[in-house]
Amino acid sequence: MESTPSYVDFEPYCAWRKEEEIHTLAVHLHGFKREQLRVQVNDQRILTIYGQRLLDENNYLWSRFTKQVKLHEDCNENGIRAKFSSGILTITMPLRIKTPQHDQHRSVHDHESCTSRKQKSDNYSTQSKVRGDDKEKYCKSSVLFEKAAKVAAVVLVLAVSGAFLKSIFKQRSPPLN
Numbered sequence: 001m002e003s004t005p006s007y008v009d010f011e012p013y014c015a016w017r018k019e020e021e022i023h024t025l026a027v028h029l030h031g032f033k034r035e036q037l038r039v040q041v042n043d044q045r046i047l048t049i050y051g052q053r054l055l056d057e058n059n060y061l062w063s064r065f066t067k068q069v070k071l072h073e074d075c076n077e078n079g080i081r082a083k084f085s086s087g088i089l090t091i092t093m094p095l096r097i098k099t100p101q102h103d104q105h106r107s108v109h110d111h112e113s114c115t116s117r118k119q120k121s122d123n124y125s126t127q128s129k130v131r132g133d134d135k136e137k138y139c140k141s142s143v144l145f146e147k148a149a150k151v152a153a154v155v156l157v158l159a160v161s162g163a164f165l166k167s168i169f170k171q172r173s174p175p176l177n
Contacts, residue, residue, distance in 0.1 A: 007062045008055070014067065023072060023093045030087035031063075037089060039082045045071040047080070049089065074098070 013028040027049060029037065037051040052064035071077065072095060079094040 003058075003060055005060055005062055007052075007064050010063060010065050012065050012067065021095055021097065023075070023095065025069065025091045025093070027067065027089040027091070028087065029084075029089055032084075032087070034084045037084060039089070039091060041071065041077055041080065045075070045077065047071055047091070047093075049091070 015026045015028075017024040017026070029051060032051055032053050036053045037049070039047070039049050041047050047069045049067040049069075050065070052062050055061040055063050071093065074095040075093045076096050080091065082089060082091045084090075
């Protein structure tokens with residue numbers, strides 16, 4: 001008489017790291033093997049992580065989990081990568097680089113080609129690759145411009161604050177004889 005398998009469902013420990021250009025999800029799955037895991041994204045932009053493993057030799061007791069995550073609206077689905085090492089499944093989800101608002105005339109295709117400063121496609125023709133490099137340079141310069149603008153704004157706020165404080169202390173300080 002064959003017995004029906006029994007499943008123990010569990011919720012794996014997950015740790016998020018959200019950075020400006022990439023979100024990383026680390027799922028702790030000690031005891032699992034790479035072949036026992038599945039990661040996929042559906043049409044509704046939901047990332048599903050699924051895994052199951054045998055707990056006893058009699059094919060009776062199994063451990064399993066399912067984890068679903070809605071992708072960030074700026075996530076580049078084609079850039080998602082998963083790596084399993086030392087019992088930790090690490091899923092990296094690169095974000096599309098946001099362009100400055102004054103440059104909204106760029107096409108969606110151009111915007112998506114700026115998904116990562118480090119990413120380059122190997123399978124394009126030489127002519128297409130040159131255009132891609134130009135877009136990458138543009139993306140780098142627009143990101144640098146954004147950062148420079150933020151630094152300039154901080155410097156301006158500090159200068160105005162310093163001038164204000166100086167005027168207050170100048171008014172309150174007694175005259176020197």
